[in-house]
Each structure stands twice: as C-alpha cells, then as structure tokens.
Amino acid sequence: MKESLMDILCDPLDKSDLELEVDERDDDEILEGRLIGTETGEVYPIEDGIPNLLPPDMRDD
Amino acid sequence: MGILEDKGRARLFYKYLSKVYDQVNPFIWNEEMRAEALALLDIEQGDRVLDVGCGTGFGTEGLLQHTDNVHGIDQSIHQMQKAFQKFGKRDKVRFYRGDAERLPFKDDSFDVIWSSGSIEYWPNPVDALEEFRRVVKPGNEVLVVGPNYPKTTVMQKVADSIMLFYDEEEADRMFEEAGFEDIEHVMMGPSYDPDIAITTVARAPEK
Numbered sequence: 001m002k003e004s005l006m007d008i009l010c011d012p013l014d015k016s017d018l019e020l021e022v023d024e025r026d027d028d029e030i031l032e033g034r035l036i037g038t039e040t041g042e043v044y045p046i047e048d049g050i051p052n053l054l055p056p057d058m059r060d061d
Numbered sequence: 062m063g064i065l066e067d068k069g070r071a072r073l074f075y076k077y078l079s080k081v082y083d084q085v086n087p088f089i090w091n092e093e094m095r096a097e098a099l100a101l102l103d104i105e106q107g108d109r110v111l112d113v114g115c116g117t118g119f120g121t122e123g124l125l126q127h128t129d130n131v132h133g134i135d136q137s138i139h140q141m142q143k144a145f146q147k148f149g150k151r152d153k154v155r156f157y158r159g160d161a162e163r164l165p166f167k168d169d170s171f172d173v174i175w176s177s178g179s180i181e182y183w184p185n186p187v188d189a190l191e192e193f194r195r196v197v198k199p200g201n202e203v204l205v206v207g208p209n210y211p212k213t214t215v216m217q218k219v220a221d222s223i224m225l226f227y228d229e230e231e232a233d234r235m236f237e238e239a240g241f242e243d244i245e246h247v248m249m250g251p252s253y254d255p256d257i258a259i260t261t262v263a264r265a266p267e268k
Contacts, residue, residue: 008170012163053165
C-alpha cells in the first residue's frame, strides 16, 4: 500500500486513527508491516503490500 | 437467513467460486449491464472511487475506464487473486481486505462508491449502506447492483434459502434507513431475462 493512504484509512472497529509500522518498503510503497489501532490496539497486517483490515472476528485464513 | 449470509460460509463458497466466477458471471452481469450502470454515475477523471466487494475485478475494470483512482476492497483474498492478475497487486488499483459493514476508511473519503454483486452476501445490508453514506463525500452518489427478487414462487424459495434478493420497495427501505436521498432504481439484464439485476443509485445528504 502507498503510505499516502494513511490519509483515508482508519480502524474498522471504532474509526479511530491507525499507526503505521513498516518492516519493508519500496519507495512510498509499504510491502510488509502493520497498522495498529491507536484506541483499540488491534493489529492489522500488511502482507505483500495488501493491508488486511478485516476485523479480527472475520480473519481465519 | 440464507446459507451464504454467514460470513464463514460465504468465504468458503467464494474460495471455490473464484475459480469459475468470471466464466459464470456474464449470465447475470455482463459488460453491457456494467456500461449501463456506469452511465448512471458522473465519474470524472481523478475521482477517488471505492469498489466494495470488488472480487475478481469485473466492476473495477469498468471503473478504470472513467478514473485512474480506483480502490478495491473485498473480504476474500481468493477472489482478489483474479483481480491482481488483471491489474497487478500494487499498480493500477489500491486493494484492501476488509468488511463492507465495517469499512476501514475515514468519513467523506470517496467521491463515488460502487458495489456490484456483493450486497447479496452481506448479513446486514443496511449496516453496510450506512458505512457507504459515512465514507462517501456529502452530496455524492453511491451505486449498488444486486439480484432482483425473482417473480416465480419456485425461484423465490431458492432465492430465500441461498442469499438476499430484493425488489424496488425493499431497496427503497434499505437505502432510506441508511440515510440516503434521491434513491433511483434501474432494472437490468440480458434480453432473455431483462430484470434479473436491480441497480440503485442514491445520494448522501449534504451535511
């Protein structure tokens, strides 16, 4: 995902801001890392550039 | 509740459906219908558009003809693999995994929201539509294509057991409950079944 998408992304659970942690990037493209809910503490992984913002009760694969 | 309205089952169903989906899909939702639906919207180049339940990317492909700022969200990574093959994973389209009823976007983030062939799998369609209203800019439009409620009793029984189908009246109720205005419906379909799909365009109120 592009880092600029932080402008529109929020925590799906309570719509609060997310914090970005980057493990691997290619310019402004975040390849691996995570988005963390600043209120909920929920961790949403970024896998091969695709942020997985499914709420925790919907993640199973 | 239809068997696919359970999200776990829907995911499993889609894992297998994704293998044949684009071959099966044209029977109910084809390029002509897609073009007819796109013509109902006023998408300008550069508009940021969200495709909810983008799946294999059939709707996404149509949206890209109007703007290069298309975002696709889907719960199923298996469906999206097909879309990745078409558009690349990080090239033309911004992809996300997420839930239509709990969108991971801030208020007023999009110029247009589009969803084709997804509403029938949402357990609580009004919750998702409320999210659409929150995420689209005030005064702007959303478009939803879903299956029109069948007219024969046998097909109604099939419909009720598998997934959500709805008619104009029910669509009005859902969109009104979600807070939309200027709700319009257009029936679409191939010549042998001209009203198989119901396309709804609605406007989020100005704040």
